[in-house]
Amino acid sequence: MSTSDLQLRYSHLVDTIKSRPANAALTSSAAAAVTLFAAWVVSDFRAWKAFGTGGTPPTWSGYWRMTKLRLGRMFSGDDLTDSTGLSSSAGPSYIDGESLPVRDGPRPRIVSRTMPHRQVPYKSGTVAEGVEERTxxxxxTFAARYPDIxxxxxxxxxxxxxxxxxVRESLPTVNVExxxxxxxxxxxxxxHPAENSLHVWLSEADAKVVVAKGWGQRFPLPGIPRGWIMVYAPRTMEEVDVVERFVEAGIAWVSGVTTVLG
Structure with a gap:
């Protein structure tokens, strides 16, 4: 073996030895990152099941399906609080937008998972006594009030x-949609039992007013009526009164019976 070959092999050996500590540190960092990520996934999966899955099977398969939707929403740039995509002329209107007040305070925080579509529960002491039970x-209450509808x-x-x-499917005036x-x-x-937000089916025209006035937001998935929205959980009895107006408007929209409106 020539001197040049020996020098080349020596240099290669030295380089290999020098690289080992760095490679070991890199491997350790990667292993730690994987471990932390796995722990977060398990924690997130358990939190998803504990909070309610919105009808998705509470399995790892269901979780991964919802996680893909979640990632898609993250990169969509779609602001569900933006009402401009809803049409004020789509369907009749049962909510007087002029008299509907703007909801007080900022909108509630929304759970990061796309499904179930939920808000973060209010802090203790934020909601007035009796509001959660009434909601x-x-x-x-509505089913008992209008048993024929x-x-x-x-x-x-x-x-x-x-x-x-x-709405009873036998009702002849049921919305054709x-x-x-x-x-x-x-x-x-x-x-929703976890935090008392609601999903309500309104005409698109009414949904636009509700979202614009800060009382709710659009539903995040396609294939669902555009008037199907989340209404934020009420905090006071006065806000429950407003939310009940939304439900009455929804009953009128789906049933075709306007006499339910107060």
Missing amino acids: ANMAA LELRPSRSEGYSADGIY CRDQRLIGTEVAHA
């Missing part, structure tokens, strides 16, 4: 995990 019982049954759109207000909605059908609204 939780809202579906049953409505029925109370588990919400299919919510994975049967909450009570939904449904219900025929194309396999998931929602004749559902008007349901409240």
Whole structure:
């Protein structure tokens, strides 16, 4: 073996030895990052199940499906609080936009997961006494008030995990748009037990007013009626009164019966 070959092999050996500490540190850092990420995923999965999955099977398969939707939303740039994409002339209007006040304070924080579509629960002491109970019982209250028009049954759109207000399918005036909605059908609204926000089906014209005045936001997924929106959880009895007006407007829209409006 020539001297030049020996020198070349020696240089290669020295370079290899010098690189080992750096490679070891890099490997350790990568392993730590993977471990931390795995721990976060497990924690996020458990939090997703604990908060309610919105009807998605509470399995790893369901979680990954919702995570893909979540990543897609992150890069979409779509602001669900923007009402400009909703048409003020699409459908009749049952909410007087002039008399509807702007909701007080900032909009609530929204849970980062796309589904279930939820807001972060309010801090303790933020909600007035009796508000949560009244909101939780809202579906049953309306169903009892209008038994000829409505029925109370588990919400299919919510994975049967909450009570939904449904217009009776036998009603001759039912909105024809219900025929194309396999998931929602004749559902008007349901409240979410975890934090008392609601999903309500309004005409697109009414949905635009509600979103613009800060009372709710658009639904994040395609294939759902544009008037199907999230309404933020009320904090006071006065806000419950306003939310009930939205539900009444939804009943009128889905049922075709306007006599429910106060």
